[in-house]
Amino acid sequence: MSSPARVVIVGASIGGLTVAESLRDEGFDGEITLLGDEPHLPYTRPPLSKQILAGEWQPEQAAIRTAAELDGLGIRVLTGRAATGLDVEARTLHTDDGALPFDELVIATGTRPRPHPVLAEASTLRTMDDALRLRERMETARRVAVIGSGILGSEIASAARKRDAEVLLVGRSGSLGFGGVGTLLSDELTRLHEQHGVELALRAELVGAELAGAGLAPNASGSTTLAFADGTSRAVDLVVAMIGGTPRTEWLAASTLDLADGVVCDHLGVAAPGISAVGDVAAWLDPITGRHRRVEHQSNAIEQAIAVAARLAHGGEGAQPVPLFWSEIHGTRIHAYGWFDPERPLAELPKTSDSPGTVSGSHDEAGELRGVVGWNAPPRDFRTARAAVVTTIRPLVAHS
Ligand SMILES: Cc1cc2nc3c(=O)[nH]c(=O)nc-3n(C[C@H](O)[C@H](O)[C@H](O)COP(=O)(O)OP(=O)(O)OC[C@H]3O[C@@H](n4cnc5c(N)ncnc54)[C@H](O)[C@@H]3O)c2cc1C
Secondary structure, eight states: OOOOSEEEEEOOSHHHHHHHHHHHHTTOOSEEEEEOSSSSOOBOSGGGGTTTTTTOSOGGGGBOOOHHHHHHTTEEEETTOOEEEEETTTTEEEEBTEEEEOSEEEEOOOEEEOOOSSOTTSBOOSSHHHHHHHHHHHHHOSEEEEEOOSHHHHHHHHHHHHTTOEEEEEOSSSSOOOGGGTTTTHHHHHHHHHHTTEEEETTOOEEEEEEEESTTSTTOOEEEEEEETTSOEEEESEEEEOOOEEESOGGGTTSSSOEESEEEOOTTSEEETTEEEOGGGEEEEOTTTSSEEOOOOHHHHHHHHHHHHHHHHHOSOOOOOOOEEEEEETTEEEEEEEOOOTTSOOEEOOOSSOOSOEEEEEEOTTSOEEEEEEESOOHHHHHHHHHTSOOSOOOSSOOO
16 A cells, blocks of 8 residues: 555544654654644643642643644644535545645544533533633532533542532432443442542432523533422532533534444544544444444544554554553542443452552453453552453454
8 A cells, every 4th residue: 555645634632643643653754734623732631630620730731742843743733723524535624724635534523522401501621721611610619510420520520529619429320430341330439439528419310400690601600509300409609511422523414424423434443435533533343342432532542543544654454442541530540441341240350469459350251351440559450450351352243
């Protein structure tokens, strides 16, 4: 395969930037254009709900590369520039500032928070600007409600407790989720929140919100009364809604690409000839299940980006990403690696050190170790467990 002359990448964040850098690492010497609609150079999102929200980091500490470094790599970065449409046949990207022709296009546009049906104006968190707004509001909020029982809901609840606010964490499903591990850690997370004074309402249906002042608006102060389906209500100073993300494919709606839950790709990230997708927006064919699925973890975006860049530069398949995810909630470090079957409980694995942390494993029906979770585990223990995970692909569902 001959390498393309012009690669255009849409989405100037970890996925898009990693494609650009990896192309250079692979020796690609053609044109690389990286465009993104945010006003910032690429930064990393995991600190937004942790160090930035807790006031421990300044925004520049989340930056990934300086303008000079990007310049040195010969990557043309266009910030504040939005893709508005795609002509697949003509290999042309349309933007809010003219058209960009390409030989290869990589889509890395991520997700946006899903608005809450009852609380469309509640604060939310995806970008650096969201994080700075939320941080400012958290400085004065004494009563915080976090709607959403996924990992980001847990992280924001933890950040609010660090500031000594009263925190109510609201979910509907009855359990707490942890990324690709699903709800297998729900009991441990419940205990952790309770030990740190978070009030949990995990089977609560929010039916309304009444504002006193402009309580819900992201920049406003004032209190909000939340009304629940069981007739109870609660007054809070700040409401943060984290109920999941929607893939940012709106700009592709008129294109011929297959868009289901994200940009549908094969197991190499190919969406159409000359067009690939990586990261949170990309629904790659999962060789384990034979289904298309999006993975919203930073390491997945990085590994998919490295694989796509290697394919564009030299052809071939590249390595299959293995999901890796980490978090820190109330000071507890949680790492997860591999695949987890929601039907099979985790089993504690033998430790190699005396530390109080634990490592648990997820085994498939053949008894093979497919995933591991480290709960405050020393890095060495987690690394040892991780190395034992079977990552060879044995499809559970046949696919062509
Ligand atoms: C608060 C927070 C905390 C997180 N913590 C963790 C963690 O601890 N561990 C972990 O593994 N993962 C974490 N994640 C998830 C991780 O950040 C994502 O998986 C990762 O950012 C995905 O990278 P991406 O490049 O695919 O998408 P994104 O980082 O979402 O970047 C997409 C970029 O494309 C831009 N864009 C969208 N549409 C257009 C358009 N039409 N034109 C131009 N640009 C466009 C967006 O503005 C954005 O800048 C966290 C996410 C958030 C929000």
